[in-house]
Amino acid sequence: MRPAPDPGPRAPVIPDTFQEHGDIMADNRRSRLITAGDARSPNRAMLRAVGFKDGDFDKPIIGVANGHSTMNPCNAGIQPLVDSAIDALSRTGAKPQMFGVPTITDGIGMGTEAMKYSLVSREVIADAIETSVNGQAMDGVLVVGGCDKNMPGGMMAMARMNVPGIYVYGGTIKPGRWKGQDLTVVSVFEAVGAHAAGTMSRKDFVGIEKNACPTVGACGGMFTANTMSSSFEALGMSLLGSSQMASPDPEKADSAAASARVLVNAVKLNLRPRDIITRKSIENAVSLIMATGGSTNAVLHYLAIASAAGVRWTIDDFERVRRKVPVLCDLKPSGRFVAVDFHRAGGVPQVLKMLLANGLLHGDCMTITGRTMAEELKSVPAKPRADQEVIRQWNNPLYKEGHLAILKGNLSPEGCVAKITGLKSTSITGPARVFDSEPDCMKAIMAKKIKPGDVVVIRYEGPKGGPGMQEMLAPTSALIGQGLGDSVGLITDGRFSGGTWGMVVGHVAPEAYEGGVIALVKEGDSISISAEKRLIRLNVPAKEIAARRKKWKQPKPRYTKGLLGKYARLVSTASLGAVTDLED
Numbered sequence: 001m002r003p004a005p006d007p008g009p010r011a012p013v014i015p016d017t018f019q020e021h022g023d024i025m026a027d028n029r030r031s032r033l034i035t036a037g038d039a040r041s042p043n044r045a046m047l048r049a050v051g052f053k054d055g056d057f058d059k060p061i062i063g064v065a066n067g068h069s070t071m072n073p074c075n076a077g078i079q080p081l082v083d084s085a086i087d088a089l090s091r092t093g094a095k096p097q098m099f100g101v102p103t104i105t106d107g108i109g110m111g112t113e114a115m116k117y118s119l120v121s122r123e124v125i126a127d128a129i130e131t132s133v134n135g136q137a138m139d140g141v142l143v144v145g146g147c148d149k150n151m152p153g154g155m156m157a158m159a160r161m162n163v164p165g166i167y168v169y170g171g172t173i174k175p176g177r178w179k180g181q182d183l184t185v186v187s188v189f190e191a192v193g194a195h196a197a198g199t200m201s202r203k204d205f206v207g208i209e210k211n212a213c214p215t216v217g218a219c220g221g222m223f224t225a226n227t228m229s230s231s232f233e234a235l236g237m238s239l240l241g242s243s244q245m246a247s248p249d250p251e252k253a254d255s256a257a258a259s260a261r262v263l264v265n266a267v268k269l270n271l272r273p274r275d276i277i278t279r280k281s282i283e284n285a286v287s288l289i290m291a292t293g294g295s296t297n298a299v300l301h302y303l304a305i306a307s308a309a310g311v312r313w314t315i316d317d318f319e320r321v322r323r324k325v326p327v328l329c330d331l332k333p334s335g336r337f338v339a340v341d342f343h344r345a346g347g348v349p350q351v352l353k354m355l356l357a358n359g360l361l362h363g364d365c366m367t368i369t370g371r372t373m374a375e376e377l378k379s380v381p382a383k384p385r386a387d388q389e390v391i392r393q394w395n396n397p398l399y400k401e402g403h404l405a406i407l408k409g410n411l412s413p414e415g416c417v418a419k420i421t422g423l424k425s426t427s428i429t430g431p432a433r434v435f436d437s438e439p440d441c442m443k444a445i446m447a448k449k450i451k452p453g454d455v456v457v458i459r460y461e462g463p464k465g466g467p468g469m470q471e472m473l474a475p476t477s478a479l480i481g482q483g484l485g486d487s488v489g490l491i492t493d494g495r496f497s498g499g500t501w502g503m504v505v506g507h508v509a510p511e512a513y514e515g516g517v518i519a520l521v522k523e524g525d526s527i528s529i530s531a532e533k534r535l536i537r538l539n540v541p542a543k544e545i546a547a548r549r550k551k552w553k554q555p556k557p558r559y560t561k562g563l564l565g566k567y568a569r570l571v572s573t574a575s576l577g578a579v580t581d582l583e584d
Contacts, residue, residue, distance in 0.1 A: 014253045021341035035509045052095070059095040060139035060267050062260075063127050065154065066098050067170065068146035071104035073224060074146035077247035078170045081256040082144050082186055084167065088260035089142070094267070096142075096260075099132045101154075103123055105147045106497065107185050107219065111442065118149060119495065120468045120567045122304070123580045125153025126160065133161055142260055146170030146218050146247070148498070151228035152301035155237065158273045159309035164266040165273055166368050168259045169229035171247030171449055172339040173217030178204070183212040184220045186333055186499035193481020196446050200481075202483035217247030221332030223498030227294030228301060232286035233348045236276045236367035240352075240376050244343035246500045255337045262369055269370055277309040280362040284352075284373065286318060287360055290325040290402030291351050292342075293335060295498030296417045298507055299404060300469075303577030315406055315415045315575050319534065322402030325360055327421060328392050334421045335398070336499040345390035346380075353380040354394055361502025387549035407505060409537040410545070411491070411517050411527070414509035418531055419501060426531035428489040428503055429539070430455045434523045437461065438470055438494065445478045452487035455527040460516045460555065461494030464579040467559060467568035469507075473497035489529050491536065493518055493574070505529055505536055507574040513554065514573070520548040 042534045044057060065088055068078040071223040082098065089096040104125055109115040125145075133141050140163055143154035151167065158165035176183035194200035214416035219227035229243035239262065242255040266272075282302060289298045299318055306313035328351055330336050355361040356377055363374030384391040392398055403421035408414075420426045430453040435441035441458050444450060456479075462469050472492055477487055477500070487500040493511035496504055510516030517538055521527070538545065559565040 009576050014310070015369055017547060034499060035487060051425060056095045059093060060264070061136070062088070062089050062094045062096050062263065062267070062287050063133050063136070063138040063141040064096050064098040065101045065132070065141055065143040067101045067103050067150050069396060072103070072108060072147060073173060073213055073216045074105055074218040075103050075150070075170060078144050078146055079575065080253050081170060084253040085142055085144065085260040085508065088257035089264065092261050092264040094264050097136070097138065101143075101145065101150070102127050103147050103150055106471055110189075110471060111438070112219055112496070114552050115470045116466050116468040116564060118161040118468065118471065119463070119578060120563060122149040122153040122156070122301070124563070125149060126156040126308070129154060129157035131162055133157070133163055138163065140164040140263055142168060142263050144168045144170060144256065146225065147397060148224040148228070148297065151225065151232065152304060155305050156308040158237070159277050160303055162272045162274045164263060164271060165237070166259050166263040166266065168256050169232070169234050169238065169243050169487065171217045171245050171249070172226055172575070173213060173220045173254045174215045174246050174248070175220050175338045176212040176214045178207045178211045182338055183208060184332055184338060185212055186219070186221065186473070186477060186497070188212045188224070189477030190481040192474070193386040193445070193478035195481070196478065197448070197482040205347070215246070215248050218500065220338040220340070221337070222293050222295070222329070223333065224297045225498070227289060227298050227498055229290070229518045230292060230348045231285040231289050231294065231298065231385050234352055235285040236365055236373060237273065238368070240349045241347055244339045244347045245329060248338050265370060266368055271366070271368065273279055274309055276366050277305065277311060278365065279311050279313060281314050281365040282306055282311060283317070284361055284365060286321045287325045288348065288351060290322055290404065291355060292329045293327050293328060293331050293398070293403055293421055295499055296404060296419050296496050296500070299417045300495065300574060301559065304579045307577055307582065318404060319406040322404055323357070325342065325402045326397035327399040328394070328397050329401050330390055330392065330398055333499045336473060342388050345388040346384055349377060350384050350391055351381045353377045353382055354384070357382040360451070396540065405531045405534055407529070407531070407534050407536040409535045411536045411538045412508045414573060416491075416505050416508040416536060418505045418529070419496070420531040421501065423503060424486045427529060428455060429454070429526060429528040430489060432457050432523060432525040432527050434459070434521055438475060441475050442478065445475055448482070449485065450479065450488055452484060455489040455516065455529065457521050457527070458490070458492040458494060458520070459512035462513055463494055463571040463574055464568045465511050465513025466494060467564050467571070469495045469497045469574065469578060471497040472504070473500055473508070476502055485561050489527070490520070491527070491529065503529065508536070509573045509575040511574065515549070515552060515554065517545060519552055520545055
């Protein structure tokens with residue numbers, strides 16, 4: 001059985017040294033193992049080989065989970081942050097020990113078979129951190145990551161282990177520029193569709209591709225990486241103001257060092273993730289996601305984080321929060337501004353203070369600093385500055401309600417996720433254009449076979465069927481590039497990139513591979529999507545659906561061995577977070 005969550009945050013008591021509080025030291029796992037007399041001499045001997053001195057054996061061992069990778073811009077700037085954190089840990093009386101964490105990048109794998117590993121990597125990252133921290137009985141962990149799945153993977157591990165931890169985001173990329181316009185990587189995906197439609201010249205197409213990603217850092221809009229990193233501030237597991245800094249800027253390394261010092265204090269306090277990650281703090285995080293126009297992937301990831309923390313949180317809770325939280329920020333993909341603009345305008349702390357001032361934030365939630373959220377926000381003004389347009393005034397929101405709607409109906413009785421901002425209309429009824437994989441759909445889009453009024457169905461891309469729930473950024477961006485973003489619907493049992501916008505519905509559950517109704521849709525069937533009614537429906541009589549079900553046969557799995565085969569056998573439905581360690 002999963003241990004019950006801790007009852008709540010304890011009042012902060014900050015000792016000057018570790019030795020001041022024997023009860024804290026008694027719970028110091030690593031010290032128990034390496035200071036227990038002669039029987040532990042072999043342990044000490046091995047640690048001497050990696051630089052431990054006599055005095056180091058009395059220090060808490062802090063793991064530094066390093067997601068650095070030269071394969072992608074999201075993680076290529078992480079090593080300087082790790083170096084800064086390690087130096088700060090050493091100076092603050094801890095003994096840091098670094099270990100590597102794998103990563104892949106969605107933007108590079110998008111539209112290829114490699115993309116099947118994206119969501120799978122979330123579980124691999126969580127397992128890798130748990131293995132290293134628990135396998136070496138570390139006293140705390142500082143996780144540094146950049147790309148989309150680094151954040152939820154790291155947070156799931158910390159919530160599972162319940163060892164003092166803090167998350168350090170690798171930072172956002174700076175915007176590219178072409179002909180006076182800010183660019184993100186999504187600009188390139190949309191340019192593919194525009195060039196194919198004949199509305200963009202080859203010169204502009206190449207110019208956008210060459211200039212979209214000018215620095216290291218994660219994708220620059222309120223896409224999945226920035227959504228999750230910003231929400232970790234609201235959750236209380238990252239320092240306020242840290243999530244939207246640009247990766248190359250000196251303040252990002254300074255923030256990593258500050259995070260390290262705060263973590264050492266959390267170890268002194270024995271302040272653990274489950275003291276911080278509660279139902280209330282998850283609601284704070286989801287409120288921040290709604291207010292900033294964040295990614296649909298946050299639904300999947302917070303279901304998984306809640307599961308890891310032992311917190312009761314369901315897909316219906318997202319809809320409950322959506323109805324009361326307005327969209328306050330004008331951010332890409334459907335808005336005008338990028339993450340560095342948001343940071344300059346006041347960033348996450350400003351939005352959190354606005355939510356707090358208007359009764360939509362739980363200010364009594366504990367944070368990793370040992371202070372409550374309300375205490376952390378005390379010096380932040382209640383209103384955003386008048387000299388910026390990124391964060392709207394409370395009485396002038398971009399939208400009166402949140403943008404991530406949970407739809408249900410005969411096509412998705414477990415619930416699915418629609419992103420409903422930036423649209424002229426939030427409902428559509430049209431003929432189904434059915435594809436059993438993302439590549440098949442992409443071929444039809446590029447051949448201009450999708451017309452206004454169509455509802456595209458991409459199936460067998462769910463957690464088990466994909467396996468791995470590929471993101472459909474290539475098809476959705478191509479549709480937008482062809483000018484069809486407002487006039488074509490798209491539903492899938494797969495996922496969408498945080499950079500996606502349009503009339504799109506993902507995470508349809510049950511998925512096609514499990515015999516969900518999405519598997520029974522035929523070409524030309526009428527499908528209705530209505531965000532206002534929170535409805536997704538196949539307009540076919542129940543008797544006909546039942547007859548089709550009798551004839552349906554589950555396809556053979558695409559993978560039976562290796563990581564993808566293992567994942568497909570273990571993974572839960574999307575409505576429960578697509579986790580691989582769900583209890584019976």
